[in-house]
Amino acid sequence: MTAIHHGKRWKSRQAQPATGRLGRLILFVTGLVGVLALGPIAWGIVTGAGAGSGAASAFASAPPGTYAVVGRTEGSVDIIGVVRADQPDNVIEVARVPHIDGFTTTGSVDDRGRYVALAAVDGGTPLAPAASLVLVDLERGTAERLLAGIEPSQTPLWKADSSGVIVTRARQDGDRQVIDVLEVALDGAVRLRWTQDALGVYPVGWREGRVLSVAIDARGSTLQAEGQDVARLSSGFTRDWALSPDGRALAFIEVTPGTEAGYTPRVVRLDGEATGSTQALTASGAATLGAAWGPNGVPAFGAVPRAAGAAAPSGDASAQALRAAGFDVPLAYSPDGEALAVVHWDGTGFEAPGTPTLQLVRGSERAEIPGYRGFYGWVRR
Numbered sequence: 001m002t003a004i005h006h007g008k009r010w011k012s013r014q015a016q017p018a019t020g021r022l023g024r025l026i027l028f029v030t031g032l033v034g035v036l037a038l039g040p041i042a043w044g045i046v047t048g049a050g051a052g053s054g055a056a057s058a059f060a061s062a063p064p065g066t067y068a069v070v071g072r073t074e075g076s077v078d079i080i081g082v083v084r085a086d087q088p089d090n091v092i093e094v095a096r097v098p099h100i101d102g103f104t105t106t107g108s109v110d111d112r113g114r115y116v117a118l119a120a121v122d123g124g125t126p127l128a129p130a131a132s133l134v135l136v137d138l139e140r141g142t143a144e145r146l147l148a149g150i151e152p153s154q155t156p157l158w159k160a161d162s163s164g165v166i167v168t169r170a171r172q173d174g175d176r177q178v179i180d181v182l183e184v185a186l187d188g189a190v191r192l193r194w195t196q197d198a199l200g201v202y203p204v205g206w207r208e209g210r211v212l213s214v215a216i217d218a219r220g221s222t223l224q225a226e227g228q229d230v231a232r233l234s235s236g237f238t239r240d241w242a243l244s245p246d247g248r249a250l251a252f253i254e255v256t257p258g259t260e261a262g263y264t265p266r267v268v269r270l271d272g273e274a275t276g277s278t279q280a281l282t283a284s285g286a287a288t289l290g291a292a293w294g295p296n297g298v299p300a301f302g303a304v305p306r307a308a309g310a311a312a313p314s315g316d317a318s319a320q321a322l323r324a325a326g327f328d329v330p331l332a333y334s335p336d337g338e339a340l341a342v343v344h345w346d347g348t349g350f351e352a353p354g355t356p357t358l359q360l361v362r363g364s365e366r367a368e369i370p371g372y373r374g375f376y377g378w379v380r381r
Contacts, residue, residue, distance in 0.1 A: 059092045060139045064381055066334050068341055069109050069116055069138070070358060071374025076101040080116060080136050080143070081372065082379065085339040085360055088367040095136045095143040098122065103129060107136075108155050109377030110162040114138060115186070116376050117156035117165045123148065133167055133184055138379070146188045151179075157203035157211065159183075166193070166203045166211055181211065181227070194227040204250065205243035207270070214241055214252075223250060223268060231268050238266075242291040242299065251291035251299035263287035265301040287350065290329035295337025302329040302342070305349040326354060328361075334378045338362060341375050 059082050067082045070091065077098055081091040099105055099120040107118035116136040124130035131152040132145045149169055156165040164185040170177055179201040183191045198217040205212045210225040220235040237255040244251070249269050256262040265288045288301040304327050327349075328342040340361045347354025357368045358375055 059094055059141075062092060062381070066336060066339065067113075067379045067381065068334075068339075068360060068369070069376040069379060070369055070372040071105060071107075071376065072372045073104070073374070078105045078118075078120070078374065080118075080376075082138065083369055083372075085334060085362060088360055088369050091369065091372065094138055094141050097134050097136065097143050100129070102126075103152065105374060106153055106155055107134075107374075107376045108158060108165075109379060110158040111160065112162045113379035113381060114162065117158065117167075118376070119150060119152055119154050119156065119167070121152045124152075133165070135186065146186075147182070147184050147190060150182075151200075154202065157205065160206060168201050168203070181213065196227050202241065204241045205247060207247050212243065212247075212250075214238060221254075223270075230270060233266070233268055240289060240291050242293055244293050244297070244299070246297075249299075251293065251301070253288055253291065253301070263289055263304070265291065265299075267299060290331065290343070292330040292332050292340065294333055294340075300330050300340070302327060328359075331375050332378065335380050341378075342366075343373075343375075344368075 062082070062084075065084045065086070067084050069080070069082050072079045072081065077096050079093055080095045080097060081093045083091045097105060097118060097120050099122055103121035105118050105120045107116050109116050114137065116138065118134040118136060119131040120134050121129045121131045123132070129152045130148070131150050131154075133147040133150050133156065134143055134145050136143045147167070150167045151170055154168060156167050158165050164183055167182050167184060169180045169182060171180065172178075176197060177199070179196045179198050181193045181196065181201055181203070183193055185191075193211065196215060198215045200216045201213050202216075203211055203213045204223075207225060212230070213224050213227075214233065215222050215224050215227075216237060219232075221233040221238040222229055223231040223233055231250075233250075233252065234254045236257075238252045239255060240251075240253040242251045243249075247270075249267055251265070251267050254264045254266050256264060286303040286305055289304055290302040292300050294300050326344055326346040328344050331341040331343065333340050342359050342361055343356050344359045344366075345353045345356050356373060358372050359366050359368050
């Protein structure tokens with residue numbers, strides 16, 4: 001079954017709202033997120049000033065190096081920029097992407113470092129938001145909507161040849177909710193890969209040309225390939241999935257409600273055998289958030305103190321290991337393994353997390369990217 005759509009540059013379309021059940025699921029598994037804005041929602045599409053002008057030319061002619069692709073929110077617009085890992089104060093603005101005020105734009109960079117695929121909320125309601133798939137061209141500085149009505153808070157999965165992305169869209173089929181897993185080409189053409197009866201389906205990577213995804217349904221969390229079961233992850237919710245570079249293991253966080261350290265790091269091998277995380281990455285009594293595969297082939301998890309005054313955890317992604325107050329949530333290592341992007345919280349734990357900042361950790365040094373909170377991936381040029 002194939003449906004074809006063609007993207008138009010910021011021409012408004014009717015979005016298909018997500019269901020309330022899935023919206024609540026997204027809020028539950030996200031953790032440490034802000035409260036959704038409840039007031040009036042701006043329905044119009046705003047064109048960002050400056051996109052496609054000097055900022056894009058500046059990045060197109062930028063010197064070689066390792067760059068982080070980042071985002072800054074100003075009301076109903078996200079400013080997409082790039083910053084060299086060794087020059088965190090020098091952010092080059094690339095494009096501006098409109099969305100409804102109070103929501104966060106998520107996304108990913110393709111392997112070639114040319115495009116960013118974003119899920120930007122521009123429709124629905126505060127309890128059932130709907131997003132659009134937006135393609136940002138880092139070289140040209142343009143932002144183009146490819147498809148409306150996709151699930152918010154998802155991370156589009158790029159094809160290996162950068163010819164398109166995998167995204168999900170929820171819809172009602174009678175009295176049940178189903179998830180469509182869609183392949184969207186750069187010209188906006190859409191192909192349905194499969195449909196699944198689930199609360200949520202989250203693409204995490206590729207294996208032998210097949211989409212690996214995590215399905216959350218009445219059974220719990222299951223790793224699948226093209227909708228077929230590969231390994232059982234948990235009888236409940238999971239989050240922060242990260243596929244290893246060789247595609248042979250998945251790191252993730254298991255969520256266990258009602259326990260003090262209810263966010264447990266796990267690694268599942270694709271032979272189906274699930275194991276606990278490396279114990280050195282978290283201290284006793286600490287929950288964890290985030291997962292990133294290091295250059296040594298070992299996943300790093302962010303250790304969160306159980307309560308104010310708890311002993312400082314240790315580990316590759318631990319803020320305390322670098323003698324900084326607070327804790328880190330690791331996002332991704334740079335391609336050369338020399339830098340780690342983290343969300344740093346300056347509080348003491350879940351009960352008092354403090355203020356988040358986006359930081360780059362390089363060796364024994366760390367630097368904040370002033371004003372930027374979103375992270376979409378790394379680019380080498």
